Amino acid sequence: MNNLILVGFMGTGKSAVGKGLARRLDRAFVDLDERIERGAGCTVAEIFEREGEAGFRKRERAAVEALADTRDAVIATGGGVLLDSENLKRLQGLGLLVCLTARPEVILGRVEKSPGKRPLLGKFDPAARVRELLTVRAAVYRQAALTVDTSDHSIEEVVELLLKKPEIWKGRAESK
Numbered sequence: 035m036n037n038l039i040l041v042g043f044m045g046t047g048k049s050a051v052g053k054g055l056a057r058r059l060d061r062a063f064v065d066l067d068e069r070i071e072r073g074a075g076c077t078v079a080e081i082f083e084r085e086g087e088a089g090f091r092k093r094e095r096a097a098v099e100a101l102a103d104t105r106d107a108v109i110a111t112g113g114g115v116l117l118d119s120e121n122l123k124r125l126q127g128l129g130l131l132v133c134l135t136a137r138p139e140v141i142l143g144r145v146e147k148s149p150g151k152r153p154l155l156g157k158f159d160p161a162a163r164v165r166e167l168l169t170v171r172a173a174v175y176r177q178a179a180l181t182v183d184t185s186d187h188s189i190e191e192v193v194e195l196l197l198k199k200p201e202i203w204k205g206r207a208e209s210k
């Protein structure tokens with residue numbers, strides 16, 4: 035399958051870059067968290083409140099399973115999706131994993147612009163939480179085939195950077 039799957043920590047730009055990339059490549063765009071929200075009829079933050087992280091992860095796993103027939107799309111995922119090894123395997127089978135990264139202080143600045151949207155960061159010391167989660171997750175993010183640091187770039191610049199990578203075009207050429 036030749037999907038392009040954007041993974042990486044919160045605030046690295048997966049949804050915005052995914053949308054822009056899909057437009058430039060004339061592909062469908064799928065936002066996994068948006069699908070989960072639509073299925074649940076409430077926001078991710080509300081799912082965390084009502085069902086805890088375990089409830090959210092269950093919904094996330096089901097949303098990944100439901101991607102099985104998706105082709106030619108750009109898919110943006112939530113920052114924790116690869117923590118589940120089954121999700122990792124499924125997503126790898128669906129296409130190219132592209133990891134977006136950013137420096138912790140950049141991540142913090144970006145997520146602070148939408149308060150209340152990232153339940154995992156909590157209210158008390160989000161800076162410490164970002165660093166802690168980044169450390170825990172470093173190994174799973176390394177599973178991606180391609181990594182791009184978005185710290186010093188606008189959304190449009192990241193899209194352009196990605197379009198210069200031969201890997202981005204490879205799946206497309208093979209599928210046609």
Ligand code: S3P
Nearest residue numbers: 043044045067078112113114153
């Ligand atoms: C999460 C990231 C969020 C969302 C949920 C859990 C995570 O998505 O899926 O709050 O575990 O990192 P974004 O990466 O789009 O913020």
